[in-house]
Amino acid sequence: MLTEPKRRYKGLVQMRSNHGLNVPRSVLKRFLRLRTTRQYPHFDAKNKLEILAVKAGIKPAFSVTRGETSQLRLAATLLDLKYKLTTTPTPYFSREPKVKSSFLEAFIHIYQEEAAWIYSEARIESMISAALSGRLNEGYVLGYPECCIKWHEENRVLQVESVFQDVETYISENPSALINAQRGGGEKEIYEFLLCKSTPPTYHEIEDRVFVDINDHIERTYRRYPFAPHWACSSCLDGQSKETEKLNRQYQKLAMNINPKLAQMIVKSLGNLTNGK
Numbered sequence: 001m002l003t004e005p006k007r008r009y010k011g012l013v014q015m016r017s018n019h020g021l022n023v024p025r026s027v028l029k030r031f032l033r034l035r036t037t038r039q040y041p042h043f044d045a046k047n048k049l050e051i052l053a054v055k056a057g058i059k060p061a062f063s064v065t066r067g068e069t070s071q072l073r074l075a076a077t078l079l080d081l082k083y084k085l086t087t088t089p090t091p092y093f094s095r096e097p098k099v100k101s102s103f104l105e106a107f108i109h110i111y112q113e114e115a116a117w118i119y120s121e122a123r124i125e126s127m128i129s130a131a132l133s134g135r136l137n138e139g140y141v142l143g144y145p146e147c148c149i150k151w152h153e154e155n156r157v158l159q160v161e162s163v164f165q166d167v168e169t170y171i172s173e174n175p176s177a178l179i180n181a182q183r184g185g186g187e188k189e190i191y192e193f194l195l196c197k198s199t200p201p202t203y204h205e206i207e208d209r210v211f212v213d214i215n216d217h218i219e220r221t222y223r224r225y226p227f228a229p230h231w232a233c234s235s236c237l238d239g240q241s242k243e244t245e246k247l248n249r250q251y252q253k254l255a256m257n258i259n260p261k262l263a264q265m266i267v268k269s270l271g272n273l274t275n276g277k
């Protein structure tokens with residue numbers, strides 16, 4: 001019977017004592033048992049590391065969409081951090097996308113969902129508000145490097161423009177679809193309908209090209225910098241910028257100090273993801 005508790009606590013909850021966080025071991029054990037997301041289990045271990053990075057003062061705030069909100073709220077309580085539930089931030093664009101304003105409104109509305117935030121300092125709240133209203137890229141609130149934030153901003157513009165071009169092509173080729181979509185609504189409602197509609201593959205032709213590039217960055221980031229909290233820009237992936245490498249090292253060290261198994265789990269989960277499992 002004496003060996004039983006050991007076996008039970010094997011794995012993630014068997015931590016090193018010098019984890020460097022001002023959190024009692026028993027609390028950390030409870031935290032590591034939580035499930036931050038059911039929809040994206042591959043990111044659960046990584047989410048936990050990022051929340052602990054907030055606690056360690058490495059990261060200003062953590063944010064996740066489609067998370068397990070009750071578990072995330074409990075995580076914040078356990079670690080004595082602040083918790084907030086909002087809608088996703090209004091996208092910050094590096095330049096005004098060349099699309100109709102009604103389309104942009106529809107696009108933002110369609111992709112808006114619930115976002116949970118965990119942060120430690122009250123001053124972060126004004127940054128979150130700025131991100132929610134589209135005055136600040138949320139990357140700054142989440143502690144991402146500027147080079148990678150700029151890359152993401154530009155890609156967000158390209159993404160919106162590519163979807164708009166695809167929708168316009170679809171409308172010109174399928175006039176009847178437009179009549180179906182009208183249903184007494186205005187232009188914004190038509191775009192919302194078309195953005196929600198499942199459509200033939202050609203519909204996403206230009207959008208897909210933009211996504212190939214973004215997905216390539218995501219996969220390369222997961223392979224090269226599995227602990228980094230963001231998707232790396234070209235400079236970081238080519239090694240010209242050291243920003244992502246620096247963050248990756250910092251997060252990896254934190255994970256190893258908490259429990260080497262947490263680090264292993266992150267690498268394994270992301271490996272499974274990039275291998276298409």
Ligand SMILES: [Zn+2]
Pocket residue numbers: 145146147148149232233234235236241243244
């Ligand atoms: Zn970068």
